[in-house]
Amino acid sequence: MKKWLWVALIVWGVLLGQAEVAAAQEPTPSDDEVNAVARQLYCPVCENVPLDVCPTEACKDWREQIREKLAAGWSEEEIKAYFAAQYGDRTLAQPPRRGFNWLAYLIPLALMLLGVGVVVRILWTARRSQSQAALPMVEEERLAEIESALRRQGE
Amino acid sequence: MQTEQPSTKQRQGVSPWMMGGAFLLLAGFLVFIWLGLQRAQAGPAVVGQPAPDFELTTFDGQTLRSEELRGKVIVLNFWASWCDPCAEEAAFLEQAWQRYVRREDVVFVGVAYVDSETEAKRYLAQHQVTYPNGPDLRTVISQAYRIRGVPETYVIDKNGRLTYIKIGPFVSVQEVVQVVEAALQ
Numbered sequence: 001m002k003k004w005l006w007v008a009l010i011v012w013g014v015l016l017g018q019a020e021v022a023a024a025q026e027p028t029p030s031d032d033e034v035n036a037v038a039r040q041l042y043c044p045v046c047e048n049v050p051l052d053v054c055p056t057e058a059c060k061d062w063r064e065q066i067r068e069k070l071a072a073g074w075s076e077e078e079i080k081a082y083f084a085a086q087y088g089d090r091t092l093a094q095p096p097r098r099g100f101n102w103l104a105y106l107i108p109l110a111l112m113l114l115g116v117g118v119v120v121r122i123l124w125t126a127r128r129s130q131s132q133a134a135l136p137m138v139e140e141e142r143l144a145e146i147e148s149a150l151r152r153q154g155e
Numbered sequence: 156m157q158t159e160q161p162s163t164k165q166r167q168g169v170s171p172w173m174m175g176g177a178f179l180l181l182a183g184f185l186v187f188i189w190l191g192l193q194r195a196q197a198g199p200a201v202v203g204q205p206a207p208d209f210e211l212t213t214f215d216g217q218t219l220r221s222e223e224l225r226g227k228v229i230v231l232n233f234w235a236s237w238c239d240p241c242a243e244e245a246a247f248l249e250q251a252w253q254r255y256v257r258r259e260d261v262v263f264v265g266v267a268y269v270d271s272e273t274e275a276k277r278y279l280a281q282h283q284v285t286y287p288n289g290p291d292l293r294t295v296i297s298q299a300y301r302i303r304g305v306p307e308t309y310v311i312d313k314n315g316r317l318t319y320i321k322i323g324p325f326v327s328v329q330e331v332v333q334v335v336e337a338a339l340q
Binding site: 044045056057058061062065084085086087088089090103107110111114117121 | 173176177180184187235237269271274290292293294295298
Protein backbone atom coordinates (compact mmCIF):
# COMPACT_ATOMS: atom_id res chain seq x y z
CA MET A 1 0.00 0.00 0.00
CA LYS A 2 2.87 2.33 0.93
CA LYS A 3 4.55 1.51 -2.35
CA TRP A 4 1.46 2.59 -4.32
CA LEU A 5 1.30 5.81 -2.30
CA TRP A 6 4.90 6.61 -3.21
CA VAL A 7 4.23 5.91 -6.88
CA ALA A 8 1.14 8.14 -6.82
CA LEU A 9 3.13 10.94 -5.19
CA ILE A 10 5.93 10.68 -7.77
CA VAL A 11 3.46 10.69 -10.68
CA TRP A 12 1.67 13.70 -9.18
CA GLY A 13 5.00 15.49 -8.74
CA VAL A 14 6.02 14.82 -12.34
CA LEU A 15 2.64 16.00 -13.67
CA LEU A 16 2.81 19.16 -11.54
CA GLY A 17 6.31 19.87 -12.82
CA GLN A 18 5.20 19.45 -16.42
CA ALA A 19 2.24 21.75 -15.84
CA GLU A 20 4.59 24.42 -14.48
CA VAL A 21 6.92 24.07 -17.47
CA ALA A 22 3.93 24.36 -19.81
CA ALA A 23 2.73 27.47 -17.98
CA ALA A 24 6.20 29.00 -18.16
CA GLN A 25 6.32 28.29 -21.91
CA GLU A 26 3.04 30.11 -22.60
CA PRO A 27 3.79 33.00 -24.96
CA THR A 28 4.18 36.24 -23.02
CA PRO A 29 4.07 39.39 -25.15
CA SER A 30 7.51 40.98 -25.33
CA ASP A 31 8.25 44.61 -24.44
CA ASP A 32 8.48 45.38 -28.16
CA GLU A 33 5.01 43.95 -28.77
CA VAL A 34 3.60 45.90 -25.82
CA ASN A 35 5.31 49.11 -26.95
CA ALA A 36 4.01 48.67 -30.50
CA VAL A 37 0.52 49.15 -29.06
CA ALA A 38 1.57 51.60 -26.34
CA ARG A 39 3.05 54.05 -28.84
CA GLN A 40 -0.37 54.36 -30.45
CA LEU A 41 -1.77 55.51 -27.11
CA TYR A 42 -1.12 58.53 -24.94
CA CYS A 43 -0.82 58.73 -21.16
CA PRO A 44 -4.30 59.68 -19.88
CA VAL A 45 -2.81 61.81 -17.10
CA CYS A 46 0.35 63.43 -18.51
CA GLU A 47 0.14 65.97 -21.33
CA ASN A 48 1.09 64.67 -24.78
CA VAL A 49 3.29 61.80 -23.61
CA PRO A 50 3.07 58.57 -25.60
CA LEU A 51 2.45 55.60 -23.36
CA ASP A 52 5.52 53.68 -24.53
CA VAL A 53 7.92 56.36 -23.20
CA CYS A 54 5.92 57.60 -20.22
CA PRO A 55 8.01 57.05 -17.05
CA THR A 56 5.28 57.20 -14.38
CA GLU A 57 4.10 54.28 -12.27
CA ALA A 58 0.59 54.69 -13.65
CA CYS A 59 1.90 54.31 -17.19
CA LYS A 60 3.80 51.17 -16.18
CA ASP A 61 0.49 49.77 -14.92
CA TRP A 62 -1.19 50.63 -18.22
CA ARG A 63 1.60 48.97 -20.19
CA GLU A 64 1.09 45.89 -18.02
CA GLN A 65 -2.61 46.06 -18.86
CA ILE A 66 -1.68 46.02 -22.55
CA ARG A 67 0.56 43.00 -21.95
CA GLU A 68 -2.25 41.17 -20.14
CA LYS A 69 -4.73 41.94 -22.89
CA LEU A 70 -2.30 40.87 -25.63
CA ALA A 71 -1.67 37.65 -23.72
CA ALA A 72 -5.44 37.16 -23.53
CA GLY A 73 -5.59 37.38 -27.32
CA TRP A 74 -6.93 40.92 -27.72
CA SER A 75 -6.15 42.70 -30.98
CA GLU A 76 -4.53 46.15 -31.19
CA GLU A 77 -7.85 47.69 -32.18
CA GLU A 78 -9.65 46.05 -29.27
CA ILE A 79 -7.05 47.34 -26.81
CA LYS A 80 -7.24 50.86 -28.24
CA ALA A 81 -11.04 50.79 -28.07
CA TYR A 82 -10.82 49.62 -24.44
CA PHE A 83 -8.49 52.48 -23.51
CA ALA A 84 -10.75 55.01 -25.27
CA ALA A 85 -13.80 53.63 -23.44
CA GLN A 86 -12.05 53.73 -20.09
CA TYR A 87 -10.04 56.93 -20.27
CA GLY A 88 -11.48 58.90 -23.18
CA ASP A 89 -10.53 59.57 -26.79
CA ARG A 90 -7.59 61.72 -25.74
CA THR A 91 -5.64 58.53 -25.08
CA LEU A 92 -5.69 57.76 -28.79
CA ALA A 93 -2.87 59.02 -30.99
CA GLN A 94 -5.36 59.44 -33.84
CA PRO A 95 -8.84 60.80 -33.09
CA PRO A 96 -11.62 58.33 -33.97
CA ARG A 97 -13.45 59.15 -37.20
CA ARG A 98 -16.75 60.43 -35.80
CA GLY A 99 -18.54 63.70 -35.03
CA PHE A 100 -16.37 66.79 -34.70
CA ASN A 101 -13.26 64.65 -35.06
CA TRP A 102 -13.93 64.47 -38.79
CA LEU A 103 -12.74 68.07 -39.00
CA ALA A 104 -9.25 66.93 -38.06
CA TYR A 105 -9.24 64.77 -41.18
CA LEU A 106 -11.26 66.96 -43.55
CA ILE A 107 -9.68 70.39 -42.93
CA PRO A 108 -6.15 69.39 -44.02
CA LEU A 109 -7.61 67.65 -47.07
CA ALA A 110 -9.73 70.69 -47.93
CA LEU A 111 -6.76 73.02 -47.47
CA MET A 112 -4.61 70.76 -49.64
CA LEU A 113 -7.24 70.73 -52.40
CA LEU A 114 -7.57 74.50 -52.11
CA GLY A 115 -3.79 74.85 -52.39
CA VAL A 116 -3.68 72.60 -55.46
CA GLY A 117 -6.53 74.65 -56.97
CA VAL A 118 -4.68 77.91 -56.38
CA VAL A 119 -1.44 76.56 -57.87
CA VAL A 120 -3.25 75.19 -60.93
CA ARG A 121 -5.01 78.52 -61.35
CA ILE A 122 -1.77 80.50 -61.10
CA LEU A 123 0.00 78.22 -63.57
CA TRP A 124 -2.92 78.37 -66.00
CA THR A 125 -3.08 82.19 -65.77
CA ALA A 126 0.68 82.47 -66.26
CA ARG A 127 0.54 80.22 -69.32
CA ARG A 128 -2.31 82.24 -70.80
CA SER A 129 -0.53 85.54 -70.25
CA GLN A 130 2.66 84.09 -71.77
CA SER A 131 0.83 83.03 -74.90
CA GLN A 132 -0.85 86.42 -75.13
CA ALA A 133 2.49 88.21 -74.66
CA ALA A 134 3.89 86.12 -77.51
CA LEU A 135 1.08 87.28 -79.83
CA PRO A 136 2.54 90.75 -80.70
CA MET A 137 5.84 89.07 -81.71
CA VAL A 138 4.00 86.93 -84.22
CA GLU A 139 2.25 90.02 -85.48
CA GLU A 140 5.60 91.80 -85.84
CA GLU A 141 6.90 88.94 -87.93
CA ARG A 142 3.79 89.09 -90.00
CA LEU A 143 4.18 92.86 -90.40
CA ALA A 144 7.76 92.42 -91.50
CA GLU A 145 6.64 89.92 -94.09
CA ILE A 146 3.93 92.30 -95.34
CA GLU A 147 6.41 95.18 -95.42
CA SER A 148 8.93 93.18 -97.37
CA ALA A 149 6.18 92.02 -99.76
CA LEU A 150 5.10 95.63 -100.25
CA ARG A 151 8.66 96.66 -100.82
CA ARG A 152 9.01 93.95 -103.46
CA GLN A 153 5.82 95.12 -105.13
CA GLY A 154 7.08 98.73 -105.13
CA GLU A 155 10.31 97.68 -106.73
CA MET B 156 -8.44 96.25 -78.17
CA GLN B 157 -10.47 93.09 -78.29
CA THR B 158 -7.41 90.97 -77.68
CA GLU B 159 -6.68 92.82 -74.41
CA GLN B 160 -10.06 92.09 -72.83
CA PRO B 161 -9.43 88.45 -71.86
CA SER B 162 -6.06 89.37 -70.47
CA THR B 163 -7.61 92.03 -68.17
CA LYS B 164 -10.21 89.49 -67.07
CA GLN B 165 -7.44 87.06 -66.24
CA ARG B 166 -5.67 89.65 -64.13
CA GLN B 167 -8.77 90.02 -61.97
CA GLY B 168 -7.50 86.85 -60.24
CA VAL B 169 -9.48 84.12 -58.49
CA SER B 170 -13.20 83.87 -59.21
CA PRO B 171 -15.68 85.23 -56.59
CA TRP B 172 -16.94 81.69 -55.94
CA MET B 173 -13.48 80.51 -55.10
CA MET B 174 -12.85 83.55 -52.90
CA GLY B 175 -16.17 83.02 -51.12
CA GLY B 176 -15.43 79.36 -50.57
CA ALA B 177 -12.00 80.13 -49.18
CA PHE B 178 -13.41 82.75 -46.81
CA LEU B 179 -16.15 80.37 -45.65
CA LEU B 180 -13.58 77.68 -45.01
CA LEU B 181 -11.38 80.09 -43.09
CA ALA B 182 -14.34 81.42 -41.09
CA GLY B 183 -15.45 77.88 -40.23
CA PHE B 184 -11.94 77.00 -39.13
CA LEU B 185 -11.72 80.11 -36.93
CA VAL B 186 -15.10 79.37 -35.33
CA PHE B 187 -13.92 75.82 -34.61
CA ILE B 188 -10.73 77.13 -32.98
CA TRP B 189 -12.72 79.69 -30.98
CA LEU B 190 -15.12 77.04 -29.69
CA GLY B 191 -12.17 74.88 -28.69
CA LEU B 192 -10.53 77.78 -26.84
CA GLN B 193 -13.79 78.64 -25.07
CA ARG B 194 -14.06 75.06 -23.91
CA ALA B 195 -10.44 74.91 -22.82
CA GLN B 196 -10.59 78.20 -20.93
CA ALA B 197 -13.89 77.50 -19.16
CA GLY B 198 -13.21 77.82 -15.46
CA PRO B 199 -13.51 75.10 -12.85
CA ALA B 200 -16.66 74.38 -10.85
CA VAL B 201 -17.49 77.29 -8.54
CA VAL B 202 -18.71 77.21 -4.93
CA GLY B 203 -22.27 78.51 -4.71
CA GLN B 204 -23.07 77.50 -8.28
CA PRO B 205 -25.04 74.39 -9.28
CA ALA B 206 -22.75 71.38 -9.34
CA PRO B 207 -22.37 69.64 -12.72
CA ASP B 208 -24.63 66.63 -13.06
CA PHE B 209 -23.04 63.21 -13.13
CA GLU B 210 -23.90 59.58 -13.61
CA LEU B 211 -21.66 56.91 -12.18
CA THR B 212 -21.86 53.15 -12.49
CA THR B 213 -20.15 51.73 -9.45
CA PHE B 214 -17.85 48.73 -9.41
CA ASP B 215 -20.84 46.81 -7.99
CA GLY B 216 -22.94 47.71 -11.01
CA GLN B 217 -25.16 50.23 -9.21
CA THR B 218 -25.96 53.42 -11.13
CA LEU B 219 -25.86 56.71 -9.24
CA ARG B 220 -27.32 59.86 -10.79
CA SER B 221 -26.79 63.23 -9.16
CA GLU B 222 -30.40 64.21 -9.95
CA GLU B 223 -31.65 61.22 -8.00
CA LEU B 224 -29.47 62.17 -5.05
CA ARG B 225 -31.11 65.59 -4.63
CA GLY B 226 -32.09 66.12 -1.01
CA LYS B 227 -28.82 64.58 0.15
CA VAL B 228 -25.43 66.09 0.78
CA ILE B 229 -23.01 64.50 -1.66
CA VAL B 230 -19.31 64.16 -0.93
CA LEU B 231 -17.82 63.50 -4.35
CA ASN B 232 -14.23 62.36 -4.07
CA PHE B 233 -11.92 61.90 -7.08
CA TRP B 234 -9.05 59.51 -6.47
CA ALA B 235 -6.75 57.00 -8.17
CA SER B 236 -4.87 53.95 -6.99
CA TRP B 237 -1.61 55.37 -8.37
CA CYS B 238 -2.02 58.54 -6.31
CA ASP B 239 -0.18 58.50 -2.97
CA PRO B 240 -1.99 61.49 -1.41
CA CYS B 241 -5.29 59.71 -2.16
CA ALA B 242 -4.14 56.80 -0.02
CA GLU B 243 -3.33 59.26 2.77
CA GLU B 244 -6.89 60.57 2.96
CA ALA B 245 -8.70 57.28 2.25
CA ALA B 246 -8.94 56.35 5.92
CA PHE B 247 -10.27 59.81 6.89
CA LEU B 248 -12.99 59.65 4.27
CA GLU B 249 -14.03 56.15 5.30
CA GLN B 250 -14.12 57.07 9.00
CA ALA B 251 -16.19 60.14 8.21
CA TRP B 252 -18.52 58.01 6.10
CA GLN B 253 -19.03 55.66 9.03
CA ARG B 254 -20.44 58.61 11.01
CA TYR B 255 -23.09 59.24 8.35
CA VAL B 256 -23.72 55.78 6.97
CA ARG B 257 -27.00 55.39 8.84
CA ARG B 258 -28.28 58.80 7.86
CA GLU B 259 -30.42 59.20 4.78
CA ASP B 260 -29.29 62.73 3.97
CA VAL B 261 -25.57 62.20 3.32
CA VAL B 262 -23.88 60.10 0.66
CA PHE B 263 -20.20 59.66 -0.12
CA VAL B 264 -19.30 58.83 -3.73
CA GLY B 265 -15.84 57.88 -4.90
CA VAL B 266 -14.79 58.40 -8.52
CA ALA B 267 -11.75 56.47 -9.71
CA TYR B 268 -9.92 58.75 -12.12
CA VAL B 269 -8.04 57.04 -15.01
CA ASP B 270 -7.52 53.83 -13.12
CA SER B 271 -7.67 50.20 -14.10
CA GLU B 272 -10.52 48.29 -12.53
CA THR B 273 -8.20 45.71 -11.01
CA GLU B 274 -5.96 48.30 -9.36
CA ALA B 275 -8.93 50.39 -8.25
CA LYS B 276 -10.64 47.42 -6.60
CA ARG B 277 -7.38 46.42 -4.94
CA TYR B 278 -7.04 49.97 -3.58
CA LEU B 279 -10.61 49.95 -2.24
CA ALA B 280 -10.05 46.60 -0.53
CA GLN B 281 -6.72 47.70 0.89
CA HIS B 282 -8.19 50.86 2.41
CA GLN B 283 -11.46 49.12 3.37
CA VAL B 284 -13.59 51.70 1.61
CA THR B 285 -17.27 50.87 1.92
CA TYR B 286 -19.06 53.83 0.30
CA PRO B 287 -20.00 53.57 -3.40
CA ASN B 288 -17.14 53.88 -5.86
CA GLY B 289 -16.92 53.61 -9.62
CA PRO B 290 -14.71 54.37 -12.59
CA ASP B 291 -14.88 57.70 -14.37
CA LEU B 292 -15.47 56.17 -17.79
CA ARG B 293 -14.11 58.35 -20.61
CA THR B 294 -13.21 60.86 -17.82
CA VAL B 295 -16.63 62.46 -18.34
CA ILE B 296 -17.20 63.39 -14.68
CA SER B 297 -13.71 64.73 -14.08
CA GLN B 298 -14.03 66.84 -17.23
CA ALA B 299 -17.40 68.18 -16.09
CA TYR B 300 -15.85 69.22 -12.76
CA ARG B 301 -12.65 70.29 -14.54
CA ILE B 302 -10.50 68.68 -11.88
CA ARG B 303 -6.83 69.61 -11.88
CA GLY B 304 -5.61 66.37 -10.36
CA VAL B 305 -6.32 63.86 -7.64
CA PRO B 306 -7.34 63.81 -4.91
CA GLU B 307 -10.05 66.44 -5.16
CA THR B 308 -13.34 66.48 -3.27
CA TYR B 309 -16.52 68.37 -4.07
CA VAL B 310 -19.26 68.77 -1.47
CA ILE B 311 -22.73 69.36 -2.89
CA ASP B 312 -25.64 70.48 -0.73
CA LYS B 313 -29.20 69.13 -0.75
CA ASN B 314 -30.19 71.58 -3.48
CA GLY B 315 -27.42 70.50 -5.80
CA ARG B 316 -25.13 73.50 -5.20
CA LEU B 317 -21.43 73.23 -4.56
CA THR B 318 -20.61 74.23 -1.02
CA TYR B 319 -16.98 73.23 -0.75
CA ILE B 320 -14.05 72.21 -2.95
CA LYS B 321 -11.02 70.50 -1.52
CA ILE B 322 -7.95 70.40 -3.72
CA GLY B 323 -5.53 67.84 -2.31
CA PRO B 324 -6.03 65.36 0.51
CA PHE B 325 -8.02 65.81 3.70
CA VAL B 326 -5.71 65.73 6.69
CA SER B 327 -8.15 64.56 9.35
CA VAL B 328 -11.59 63.04 9.90
CA GLN B 329 -12.67 66.26 11.58
CA GLU B 330 -11.90 68.22 8.44
CA VAL B 331 -14.23 65.99 6.43
CA VAL B 332 -16.96 66.06 9.08
CA GLN B 333 -16.71 69.83 9.33
CA VAL B 334 -17.41 70.39 5.62
CA VAL B 335 -20.26 67.87 5.63
CA GLU B 336 -21.86 69.53 8.64
CA ALA B 337 -21.53 72.93 6.97
CA ALA B 338 -23.31 71.56 3.90
CA LEU B 339 -26.06 70.06 6.04
CA GLN B 340 -26.91 73.41 7.61
